[in-house]
Amino acid sequence: MPGGRLTQDDRRQIAAWLSAGLGYAEIARRLGRPTSTISREVARNSGPSGYLADRAQQAAGRRARRSRPRQSPAEVWPAESVRDFVESFATLLAATGLPRMPARVFVCLLTSESGSLAVVELVRRLQVSPASVSKAIGYLEAMELVGRRSDGGRRERYLIDDDVWVRAWRADTGAHARLAEAARHGIELFGPGTPAGTRLGQMGQFFARVSRQMNGSALADSVVQDALTVVAALVHAARPLSEDDLATALAWPGERTAEALNAIDRHPAIADPLALKRAESGTYTVSPRPDRLSSAQRKVLEQSVPF
Numbered sequence: 556m557p558g559g560r561l562t563q564d565d566r567r568q569i570a571a572w573l574s575a576g577l578g579y580a581e582i583a584r585r586l587g588r589p590t591s592t593i594s595r596e597v598a599r600n601s602g603p604s605g606y607l608a609d610r611a612q613q614a615a616g617r618r619a620r621r622s623r624p625r626q627s628p629a630e631v632w633p634a635e636s637v638r639d640f641v642e643s644f645a646t647l648l649a650a651t652g653l654p655r656m657p658a659r660v661f662v663c664l665l666t667s668e669s670g671s672l673a674v675v676e677l678v679r680r681l682q683v684s685p686a687s688v689s690k691a692i693g694y695l696e697a698m699e700l701v702g703r704r705s706d707g708g709r710r711e712r713y714l715i716d717d718d719v720w721v722r723a724w725r726a727d728t729g730a731h732a733r734l735a736e737a738a739r740h741g742i743e744l745f746g747p748g749t750p751a752g753t754r755l756g757q758m759g760q761f762f763a764r765v766s767r768q769m770n771g772s773a774l775a776d777s778v779v780q781d782a783l784t785v786v787a788a789l790v791h792a793a794r795p796l797s798e799d800d801l802a803t804a805l806a807w808p809g810e811r812t813a814e815a816l817n818a819i820d821r822h823p824a825i826a827d828p829l830a831l832k833r834a835e836s837g838t839y840t841v842s843p844r845p846d847r848l849s850s851a852q853r854k855v856l857e858q859s860v861p862f
Contacts, residue, residue, distance in 0.1 A: 560615075561588075561592070561596060561615070563608065563609075563612045565586060566596075566608040566609075566611045566612055567608040568582075568585075568586065569582055569586075569593065569596065569597070569606065569608065570606055570607060570608040570611075572585070573597070573605070573606055579593045579594045579597070596611065599611075599614070600614050600615075637666065638680075640662075640666070641659065641662045641663055641666060641680075642659070644662045644665075645658040645659040645661070645662045646658075648661065648662065654691075654694065656683070656687055656688075656690070656691040657691040657694045657695050659681055659691070660677055660681070660688060660691040660692060660695060660701075661695055661700060661701070661715070663677055663680055663681065664677075664701060664713060664714060664715050665715055670714055670715075671704070671712040671713060671714035672712060672713060672714075673710045673711065673712050673713070674688050674689060674692070674710075674711075674713075675710075677692075677713075692713055700715070701713050701714065701715055702714055702715075702716045732762070732763075732821070732822065732823070732824075734758070734759075734762040735759045735760075735762040735763040735823065735824070736823060738755045738756070738758045738759030738762065738846065739755075739759050739823075739830065739844065739845065739846060741755040742755050742756055742759065742845040742846055743845065747845040747846075747848075747850060747853065748850040748853065748854070749850075752845070752850070753849065753850055755846070756845065756846035756847075756849070757846075759846040760846055760847075763823070763824045763827065763846075764824075778814060778815065778818050779818065779825060781807075781811060781814070781815035781818070782815045782816075782818045782819045782825045782826070783825065783826075784805065784815070785801060785805075785812070785815045785816060785819065785839075786819070786825075786826050786829055786831070786841055788801060788804060788805060789801075789831075789839060789840060789841045790829070790841055792804075794840075795834060795836075795838035795839065795840050796838060796839055796840075797836075797837055797838050797839070798812055798813060798816060798837070798839070800838075801816075801839070816831070816839065819831045820833075826841065827844060827847070828843060828844050828847040829841040829842065829843060829844060830842055830843070830844045830845075
């Protein structure tokens with residue numbers, strides 16, 4: 556048809572009219588094509604024997620096969636139901652704080668059949684610009700939520716590996732523990748009896764509880780038991796002790812004592828309701844956590860009048 560690809564019959568007509576001495580303009584008029592189409596066709600497919608229709612058809616087929624991109628299963632446009640799921644799931648992730656575009660890219664990778672997608676495939680699926688996809692990929696890589704690998708050529712493919720959930724879990728756990736620790740420092744700064752200290756105490760308790768629940772079996776039971784023994788030793792001594800003092804008193808190797816102290820430092824909830832403190836001199840003490848009691852409870856307990 557006019558404007559479409561030349562057919563084999565078109566090429567046979569061109570060969571016959573060229574043999575009859577017709578010019579390119581006349582052949583183009585008869586086929587309803589631009590003159591440039593005919594001139595380009597003849598120039599591209601003429602050989603020592605002139606323009607041959609069958610040879611021109613074969614050459615056109617070879618060019619079409621070379622120019623047609625091979626489509627992998629990952630590049631096939633997903634069904635409408637899949638696209639709807641990607642968008643709805645991305646909306647849920649965005650509600651947790653993940654930016655909208657990284658959320659869409661993440662769910663696309665999560666639901667891809669091959670387990671990985673290139674930028675061009677993500678652009679096709681999401682119908683957004685390559686720059687938007689690249690920026691989203693950079694965000695997800697910084698959070699260690701996606702990885703990359705080469706497809707054997709110049710393109711890189713992005714994927715969600717098997718360790719992503721463990722990394723995300725650890726990142727969340729660490730963030731919750733840091734928030735709880737920051738809240739405790741805030742209580743010391745503002746004072747446990749102040750309104751700010753009370754609010755920070757409630758916040759610290761919440762995030763400490765979340766961190767403790769998420770950590771679960773992150774520490775070996777033996778390490779937890781050693782940490783509790785260290786706390787008991789500091790309470791019983793009722794005075795500052797150094798790491799060497801604790802190792803000597805408990806008859807432990809220095810490495811065991813250090814591991815127990817580090818466990819409390821990394822997971823303060825182990826010592827709850829006490830808090831481990833390290834002085835500049837390197838000695839350790841324990842004291843009640845300021846966020847464990849409310850200001851009203853502390854006032855009652857500080858009264859000299861017996862109950």
